[in-house]
Amino acid sequence: MAFLKTILIILLVYYLLKFLVKLFAPKILSYAAKKTESHFKQAFDNQRASDEENIGDVIINKKTSKKKNDSEKVGEYIDFEELD
Template sequence: MTFLKTILVILLVYFGLKFLIRLLTPYIMRYVAKKAGQKFEQAFGQNPMRSEPQKEGKVTIDKKPPSTRRTKETVGEYVDFEEIKE
């Protein structure tokens, strides 16, 4: 008889937790999304270049010009070979 009570308690706990998790999942997801949004705003919301006012006549460069790479015409060393018939 105690075996059946144990199985019944285990099943009740399992289904109870399953039911509670289904009820609480939307609230947990909202909380996680809100925290992620706050961290995103902290990381990317503060732009130090835009925060200080620019003086008139001051020149600023926002991006680095693309670098031109010179490629060599020779890619590598080529080796000639001959087949040897045995």
């Protein structure tokens, strides 16, 4: 009888959790979506404000190229000759 009672309690807890998840999942997901939306909106506004401050400024980014050393070369060149 104790085994049957344990199985019944497990099933009851399972269906109760399943019901609660169906009840609260949409609210939790909408809250998370609103928080994410506000985070992205704030980041976009910050980027836009910093771009507006720099209107008319000329920025030159120079990329420095470093020469490859012999140790950075990959493989070697092999000259093949055609045999008759």
